[in-house]
Amino acid sequence: MAQQEVTNGSSEKKTGGGNDIMEVIEVKFTALKPQLVVEAPKANEAILFYKAAFGAEELGRTLHPKRKADQELPLILSAQLSLAGSTILVSDLADPSETPAKTEGTGLVFYLETDDVASAINKAVGAGAVVVSEIAEGEGAGCGLSRVGKVKDPYGVVWAIGSPAAKAAVVEA
Amino acid sequence: MAQQEVTNGSSEKKTGGGNDIMEVIEVKFTALKPQLVVEAPKANEAILFYKAAFGAEELGRTLHPKRKADQELPLILSAQLSLAGSTILVSDLADPSETPAKTEGTGLVFYLETDDVASAINKAVGAGAVVVSEIAEGEGAGCGLSRVGKVKDPYGVVWAIGSPAAKAAVVEA
Numbered sequence: 001m002a003q004q005e006v007t008n009g010s011s012e013k014k015t016g017g018g019n020d021i022m023e024v025i026e027v028k029f030t031a032l033k034p035q036l037v038v039e040a041p042k043a044n045e046a047i048l049f050y051k052a053a054f055g056a057e058e059l060g061r062t063l064h065p066k067r068k069a070d071q072e073l074p075l076i077l078s079a080q081l082s083l084a085g086s087t088i089l090v091s092d093l094a095d096p097s098e099t100p101a102k103t104e105g106t107g108l109v110f111y112l113e114t115d116d117v118a119s120a121i122n123k124a125v126g127a128g129a130v131v132v133s134e135i136a137e138g139e140g141a142g143c144g145l146s147r148v149g150k151v152k153d154p155y156g157v158v159w160a161i162g163s164p165a166a167k168a169a170v171v172e173a
Numbered sequence: 174m175a176q177q178e179v180t181n182g183s184s185e186k187k188t189g190g191g192n193d194i195m196e197v198i199e200v201k202f203t204a205l206k207p208q209l210v211v212e213a214p215k216a217n218e219a220i221l222f223y224k225a226a227f228g229a230e231e232l233g234r235t236l237h238p239k240r241k242a243d244q245e246l247p248l249i250l251s252a253q254l255s256l257a258g259s260t261i262l263v264s265d266l267a268d269p270s271e272t273p274a275k276t277e278g279t280g281l282v283f284y285l286e287t288d289d290v291a292s293a294i295n296k297a298v299g300a301g302a303v304v305v306s307e308i309a310e311g312e313g314a315g316c317g318l319s320r321v322g323k324v325k326d327p328y329g330v331v332w333a334i335g336s337p338a339a340k341a342a343v344v345e346a
Contacts, residue, residue, distance in 0.1 A: 030288075031337075035284050036281055054202065111262060
Protein backbone atom coordinates (compact mmCIF):
# COMPACT_ATOMS: atom_id res chain seq x y z
CA MET A 1 0.00 0.00 0.00
CA ALA A 2 1.45 3.34 -1.03
CA GLN A 3 2.39 5.89 1.58
CA GLN A 4 0.56 9.18 1.37
CA GLU A 5 3.21 11.87 1.27
CA VAL A 6 2.79 15.11 3.16
CA THR A 7 3.37 18.07 0.88
CA ASN A 8 2.51 20.95 3.22
CA GLY A 9 4.49 24.00 2.24
CA SER A 10 5.96 22.30 -0.80
CA SER A 11 6.97 24.71 -3.53
CA GLU A 12 5.82 22.11 -6.09
CA LYS A 13 2.20 22.67 -5.12
CA LYS A 14 0.77 25.21 -7.55
CA THR A 15 -2.76 26.24 -8.26
CA GLY A 16 -4.52 28.75 -10.46
CA GLY A 17 -6.14 28.76 -13.89
CA GLY A 18 -3.94 29.08 -16.91
CA ASN A 19 -0.96 27.67 -15.08
CA ASP A 20 0.22 24.63 -17.01
CA ILE A 21 2.49 23.36 -14.23
CA MET A 22 0.57 20.32 -13.01
CA GLU A 23 -0.66 20.50 -9.46
CA VAL A 24 0.89 17.84 -7.24
CA ILE A 25 -2.08 15.93 -5.89
CA GLU A 26 -1.35 13.16 -3.43
CA VAL A 27 -3.90 10.37 -3.65
CA LYS A 28 -3.87 7.08 -1.80
CA PHE A 29 -5.34 4.05 -3.56
CA THR A 30 -6.41 1.14 -1.38
CA ALA A 31 -7.23 -1.54 -3.97
CA LEU A 32 -7.01 -2.40 -7.67
CA LYS A 33 -9.67 -4.84 -8.88
CA PRO A 34 -9.99 -5.90 -12.50
CA GLN A 35 -13.69 -6.03 -13.41
CA LEU A 36 -14.93 -8.37 -16.11
CA VAL A 37 -18.28 -7.37 -17.59
CA VAL A 38 -20.08 -10.21 -19.40
CA GLU A 39 -23.27 -10.29 -21.45
CA ALA A 40 -26.23 -10.71 -19.08
CA PRO A 41 -27.10 -13.09 -17.50
CA LYS A 42 -23.82 -14.95 -17.97
CA ALA A 43 -22.06 -13.55 -14.89
CA ASN A 44 -23.24 -16.44 -12.71
CA GLU A 45 -21.94 -18.96 -15.26
CA ALA A 46 -18.65 -17.05 -15.49
CA ILE A 47 -18.24 -17.16 -11.71
CA LEU A 48 -18.76 -20.95 -11.76
CA PHE A 49 -16.14 -21.18 -14.52
CA TYR A 50 -13.53 -19.18 -12.57
CA LYS A 51 -14.15 -21.38 -9.53
CA ALA A 52 -13.72 -24.58 -11.56
CA ALA A 53 -10.84 -23.40 -13.73
CA PHE A 54 -8.72 -21.45 -11.26
CA GLY A 55 -10.09 -22.27 -7.82
CA ALA A 56 -11.45 -18.73 -7.35
CA GLU A 57 -13.44 -18.18 -4.15
CA GLU A 58 -16.50 -15.95 -4.06
CA LEU A 59 -16.32 -13.30 -1.34
CA GLY A 60 -19.77 -11.84 -1.95
CA ARG A 61 -22.09 -10.46 -4.58
CA THR A 62 -24.34 -7.46 -5.07
CA LEU A 63 -27.45 -8.04 -7.16
CA HIS A 64 -28.87 -5.56 -9.65
CA PRO A 65 -31.68 -3.59 -7.98
CA LYS A 66 -33.88 -3.71 -11.08
CA ARG A 67 -34.79 -7.32 -11.78
CA LYS A 68 -36.87 -7.91 -14.85
CA ALA A 69 -39.87 -10.17 -14.24
CA ASP A 70 -39.20 -12.43 -17.20
CA GLN A 71 -35.66 -13.24 -16.13
CA GLU A 72 -34.98 -16.44 -14.28
CA LEU A 73 -31.69 -15.27 -12.84
CA PRO A 74 -31.26 -12.06 -10.88
CA LEU A 75 -28.62 -9.95 -12.62
CA ILE A 76 -25.30 -9.52 -10.85
CA LEU A 77 -24.17 -5.93 -10.36
CA SER A 78 -20.86 -7.14 -9.00
CA ALA A 79 -19.47 -10.35 -7.56
CA GLN A 80 -16.12 -10.30 -5.78
CA LEU A 81 -13.86 -13.28 -6.37
CA SER A 82 -10.59 -14.00 -4.60
CA LEU A 83 -7.98 -15.42 -6.97
CA ALA A 84 -4.26 -15.88 -6.28
CA GLY A 85 -4.33 -13.24 -3.56
CA SER A 86 -6.08 -10.66 -5.76
CA THR A 87 -9.72 -9.67 -6.07
CA ILE A 88 -11.51 -9.66 -9.42
CA LEU A 89 -15.06 -8.45 -10.04
CA VAL A 90 -17.53 -10.16 -12.37
CA SER A 91 -20.64 -8.27 -13.51
CA ASP A 92 -23.60 -8.71 -15.82
CA LEU A 93 -23.91 -6.06 -18.51
CA ALA A 94 -27.62 -5.48 -17.98
CA ASP A 95 -28.01 -2.66 -20.47
CA PRO A 96 -25.28 -2.04 -23.05
CA SER A 97 -26.04 1.69 -22.95
CA GLU A 98 -25.15 1.79 -19.23
CA THR A 99 -21.47 1.09 -19.79
CA PRO A 100 -20.27 2.86 -22.90
CA ALA A 101 -16.74 2.85 -21.52
CA LYS A 102 -14.68 -0.26 -21.83
CA THR A 103 -11.07 -1.03 -22.48
CA GLU A 104 -10.43 -1.43 -26.19
CA GLY A 105 -7.68 -1.75 -28.72
CA THR A 106 -5.12 -2.66 -26.13
CA GLY A 107 -3.58 -6.03 -25.48
CA LEU A 108 -4.62 -7.06 -22.01
CA VAL A 109 -3.77 -10.45 -20.58
CA PHE A 110 -3.99 -11.87 -17.07
CA TYR A 111 -0.83 -13.53 -15.82
CA LEU A 112 -1.38 -16.26 -13.27
CA GLU A 113 1.74 -17.57 -11.57
CA THR A 114 2.02 -21.16 -10.45
CA ASP A 115 4.74 -23.76 -10.03
CA ASP A 116 2.60 -26.33 -11.85
CA VAL A 117 1.90 -24.82 -15.27
CA ALA A 118 0.86 -28.04 -17.01
CA SER A 119 -1.68 -29.03 -14.36
CA ALA A 120 -3.09 -25.52 -14.22
CA ILE A 121 -3.63 -25.46 -17.98
CA ASN A 122 -5.15 -28.94 -17.96
CA LYS A 123 -7.56 -27.90 -15.24
CA ALA A 124 -8.58 -24.71 -17.08
CA VAL A 125 -9.12 -26.65 -20.31
CA GLY A 126 -11.16 -29.21 -18.41
CA ALA A 127 -13.39 -26.38 -17.22
CA GLY A 128 -13.93 -25.01 -20.74
CA ALA A 129 -10.95 -22.83 -21.68
CA VAL A 130 -9.10 -23.37 -24.97
CA VAL A 131 -5.33 -23.37 -25.46
CA VAL A 132 -4.12 -20.44 -27.58
CA SER A 133 -0.36 -20.85 -26.97
CA GLU A 134 1.29 -24.13 -26.04
CA ILE A 135 3.68 -24.09 -23.09
CA ALA A 136 7.00 -22.51 -24.10
CA GLU A 137 10.27 -22.34 -22.20
CA GLY A 138 12.99 -19.73 -21.82
CA GLU A 139 13.25 -16.04 -22.54
CA GLY A 140 11.05 -16.25 -25.61
CA ALA A 141 8.13 -17.23 -23.40
CA GLY A 142 8.10 -13.57 -22.48
CA CYS A 143 7.21 -11.28 -19.68
CA GLY A 144 9.63 -12.45 -17.03
CA LEU A 145 8.15 -15.91 -16.78
CA SER A 146 10.38 -18.88 -17.35
CA ARG A 147 7.66 -21.22 -18.61
CA VAL A 148 4.28 -20.08 -19.88
CA GLY A 149 1.22 -21.20 -21.82
CA LYS A 150 -1.93 -19.26 -22.72
CA VAL A 151 -5.58 -20.17 -22.64
CA LYS A 152 -8.67 -18.19 -23.62
CA ASP A 153 -11.72 -18.56 -21.42
CA PRO A 154 -15.34 -18.76 -22.68
CA TYR A 155 -15.73 -14.99 -22.02
CA GLY A 156 -12.86 -13.90 -24.27
CA VAL A 157 -10.27 -13.29 -21.55
CA VAL A 158 -6.73 -14.57 -22.19
CA TRP A 159 -4.90 -16.07 -19.22
CA ALA A 160 -1.13 -16.55 -19.41
CA ILE A 161 -0.27 -19.30 -16.94
CA GLY A 162 3.39 -19.41 -16.05
CA SER A 163 6.01 -20.18 -13.46
CA PRO A 164 7.87 -17.23 -11.91
CA ALA A 165 11.12 -16.26 -13.68
CA ALA A 166 14.55 -16.72 -12.19
CA LYS A 167 15.40 -13.64 -10.12
CA ALA A 168 18.56 -13.08 -12.16
CA ALA A 169 16.50 -12.23 -15.22
CA VAL A 170 14.99 -9.14 -13.60
CA VAL A 171 16.88 -5.86 -14.02
CA GLU A 172 16.28 -3.40 -11.20
CA ALA A 173 14.85 -0.09 -12.37
CA MET B 174 -3.30 -17.01 -0.87
CA ALA B 175 -5.43 -20.10 -1.47
CA GLN B 176 -4.84 -23.22 0.59
CA GLN B 177 -3.78 -26.26 -1.37
CA GLU B 178 -6.16 -29.01 -0.39
CA VAL B 179 -4.94 -32.50 0.27
CA THR B 180 -6.91 -35.03 -1.74
CA ASN B 181 -5.03 -38.24 -0.99
CA GLY B 182 -7.41 -41.15 -1.16
CA SER B 183 -10.30 -38.95 -2.22
CA SER B 184 -12.97 -40.78 -4.16
CA GLU B 185 -13.40 -37.67 -6.32
CA LYS B 186 -10.02 -38.18 -7.91
CA LYS B 187 -10.57 -40.11 -11.14
CA THR B 188 -8.28 -40.79 -14.04
CA GLY B 189 -8.43 -42.70 -17.29
CA GLY B 190 -9.17 -41.94 -20.93
CA GLY B 191 -12.78 -41.81 -22.02
CA ASN B 192 -13.95 -40.99 -18.52
CA ASP B 193 -15.83 -37.72 -18.73
CA ILE B 194 -15.82 -37.12 -14.97
CA MET B 195 -13.32 -34.29 -14.70
CA GLU B 196 -10.20 -35.10 -12.78
CA VAL B 197 -9.83 -33.03 -9.64
CA ILE B 198 -6.52 -31.22 -10.09
CA GLU B 199 -5.35 -29.11 -7.18
CA VAL B 200 -3.30 -26.15 -8.36
CA LYS B 201 -1.97 -23.35 -6.23
CA PHE B 202 -1.67 -19.90 -7.81
CA THR B 203 0.74 -17.48 -6.19
CA ALA B 204 -0.01 -14.24 -8.07
CA LEU B 205 -2.39 -12.61 -10.55
CA LYS B 206 -0.86 -9.79 -12.59
CA PRO B 207 -2.77 -7.94 -15.29
CA GLN B 208 -0.42 -7.34 -18.23
CA LEU B 209 -0.91 -4.38 -20.53
CA VAL B 210 0.72 -4.77 -23.94
CA VAL B 211 1.24 -1.48 -25.79
CA GLU B 212 2.49 -0.72 -29.29
CA ALA B 213 6.32 -0.58 -29.24
CA PRO B 214 8.16 1.46 -28.07
CA LYS B 215 5.42 3.11 -25.97
CA ALA B 216 5.83 0.95 -22.85
CA ASN B 217 8.31 3.36 -21.30
CA GLU B 218 5.93 6.28 -21.89
CA ALA B 219 3.05 4.22 -20.46
CA ILE B 220 5.07 3.48 -17.31
CA LEU B 221 5.73 7.21 -16.84
CA PHE B 222 2.00 7.83 -17.27
CA TYR B 223 1.01 5.26 -14.63
CA LYS B 224 3.52 6.78 -12.22
CA ALA B 225 2.18 10.31 -12.81
CA ALA B 226 -1.52 9.41 -12.94
CA PHE B 227 -1.80 6.82 -10.18
CA GLY B 228 1.45 6.96 -8.24
CA ALA B 229 2.55 3.53 -9.49
CA GLU B 230 6.03 2.44 -8.41
CA GLU B 231 8.30 0.48 -10.71
CA LEU B 232 9.63 -2.69 -9.11
CA GLY B 233 11.87 -3.71 -12.02
CA ARG B 234 11.95 -4.32 -15.73
CA THR B 235 13.18 -6.95 -18.15
CA LEU B 236 14.38 -5.70 -21.52
CA HIS B 237 13.75 -7.47 -24.82
CA PRO B 238 16.82 -9.55 -25.71
CA LYS B 239 16.65 -8.59 -29.40
CA ARG B 240 17.23 -4.87 -29.69
CA LYS B 241 17.00 -3.46 -33.19
CA ALA B 242 19.90 -1.17 -34.10
CA ASP B 243 17.69 1.63 -35.42
CA GLN B 244 15.66 1.93 -32.24
CA GLU B 245 16.57 4.57 -29.71
CA LEU B 246 14.79 2.88 -26.86
CA PRO B 247 15.41 -0.71 -25.83
CA LEU B 248 12.10 -2.58 -25.96
CA ILE B 249 10.54 -3.63 -22.67
CA LEU B 250 9.68 -7.30 -22.40
CA SER B 251 8.01 -6.67 -19.05
CA ALA B 252 8.07 -3.97 -16.41
CA GLN B 253 6.52 -4.66 -13.02
CA LEU B 254 4.61 -1.80 -11.42
CA SER B 255 3.18 -1.73 -7.91
CA LEU B 256 -0.21 -0.04 -7.80
CA ALA B 257 -2.66 -0.01 -4.89
CA GLY B 258 -1.15 -3.18 -3.44
CA SER B 259 -1.33 -5.07 -6.76
CA THR B 260 1.26 -5.69 -9.43
CA ILE B 261 0.62 -4.83 -13.07
CA LEU B 262 2.92 -5.61 -15.99
CA VAL B 263 3.55 -3.26 -18.91
CA SER B 264 5.14 -4.62 -22.10
CA ASP B 265 6.08 -3.45 -25.56
CA LEU B 266 4.45 -5.41 -28.37
CA ALA B 267 7.65 -5.82 -30.37
CA ASP B 268 6.18 -7.95 -33.12
CA PRO B 269 2.41 -8.22 -33.53
CA SER B 270 2.78 -11.80 -34.75
CA GLU B 271 4.38 -12.78 -31.43
CA THR B 272 1.23 -12.26 -29.41
CA PRO B 273 -1.75 -13.45 -31.41
CA ALA B 274 -3.68 -13.97 -28.17
CA LYS B 275 -5.26 -11.00 -26.50
CA THR B 276 -8.43 -10.40 -24.59
CA GLU B 277 -11.19 -9.23 -26.92
CA GLY B 278 -14.89 -8.59 -27.07
CA THR B 279 -15.23 -8.47 -23.33
CA GLY B 280 -15.77 -5.48 -21.13
CA LEU B 281 -12.74 -5.14 -18.94
CA VAL B 282 -12.27 -2.22 -16.58
CA PHE B 283 -9.83 -1.59 -13.74
CA TYR B 284 -11.42 -0.50 -10.49
CA LEU B 285 -9.21 1.64 -8.31
CA GLU B 286 -10.51 2.31 -4.82
CA THR B 287 -9.76 5.55 -3.01
CA ASP B 288 -11.45 7.79 -0.46
CA ASP B 289 -10.70 10.85 -2.60
CA VAL B 290 -12.35 10.18 -5.94
CA ALA B 291 -12.36 13.77 -7.21
CA SER B 292 -8.66 14.36 -6.55
CA ALA B 293 -7.75 11.01 -8.08
CA ILE B 294 -9.64 11.81 -11.27
CA ASN B 295 -8.15 15.31 -11.44
CA LYS B 296 -4.68 13.87 -11.08
CA ALA B 297 -5.26 11.25 -13.80
CA VAL B 298 -6.66 13.87 -16.16
CA GLY B 299 -3.70 16.12 -15.42
CA ALA B 300 -1.43 13.27 -16.49
CA GLY B 301 -3.28 12.74 -19.78
CA ALA B 302 -6.37 10.60 -19.14
CA VAL B 303 -9.81 11.69 -20.38
CA VAL B 304 -13.07 11.50 -18.43
CA VAL B 305 -15.55 9.04 -19.93
CA SER B 306 -18.10 9.02 -17.08
CA GLU B 307 -18.55 11.88 -14.64
CA ILE B 308 -18.62 11.01 -10.94
CA ALA B 309 -21.96 9.44 -10.00
CA GLU B 310 -23.37 8.63 -6.58
CA GLY B 311 -25.44 5.79 -5.16
CA GLU B 312 -26.40 2.33 -6.36
CA GLY B 313 -26.55 3.40 -9.99
CA ALA B 314 -22.83 4.06 -9.92
CA GLY B 315 -22.56 0.31 -10.05
CA CYS B 316 -20.33 -2.47 -8.92
CA GLY B 317 -20.52 -2.06 -5.19
CA LEU B 318 -18.92 1.36 -5.19
CA SER B 319 -20.78 4.23 -3.59
CA ARG B 320 -19.20 6.97 -5.72
CA VAL B 321 -17.43 6.38 -9.01
CA GLY B 322 -16.14 8.13 -12.12
CA LYS B 323 -14.37 6.66 -15.16
CA VAL B 324 -11.37 7.81 -17.15
CA LYS B 325 -9.72 6.33 -20.22
CA ASP B 326 -5.93 6.45 -20.35
CA PRO B 327 -3.86 7.19 -23.49
CA TYR B 328 -3.42 3.41 -24.03
CA GLY B 329 -7.14 2.61 -24.21
CA VAL B 330 -7.55 1.25 -20.70
CA VAL B 331 -10.61 2.36 -18.72
CA TRP B 332 -10.11 3.02 -15.01
CA ALA B 333 -13.15 3.25 -12.74
CA ILE B 334 -12.10 5.31 -9.75
CA GLY B 335 -14.40 4.95 -6.78
CA SER B 336 -14.82 4.94 -3.06
CA PRO B 337 -15.55 1.59 -1.39
CA ALA B 338 -19.25 0.77 -0.92
CA ALA B 339 -21.00 0.63 2.43
CA LYS B 340 -20.68 -2.90 3.82
CA ALA B 341 -24.44 -3.20 4.08
CA ALA B 342 -24.76 -3.21 0.30
CA VAL B 343 -22.83 -6.46 -0.06
CA VAL B 344 -24.82 -9.70 0.10
CA GLU B 345 -22.79 -12.66 1.30
CA ALA B 346 -22.71 -15.53 -1.19
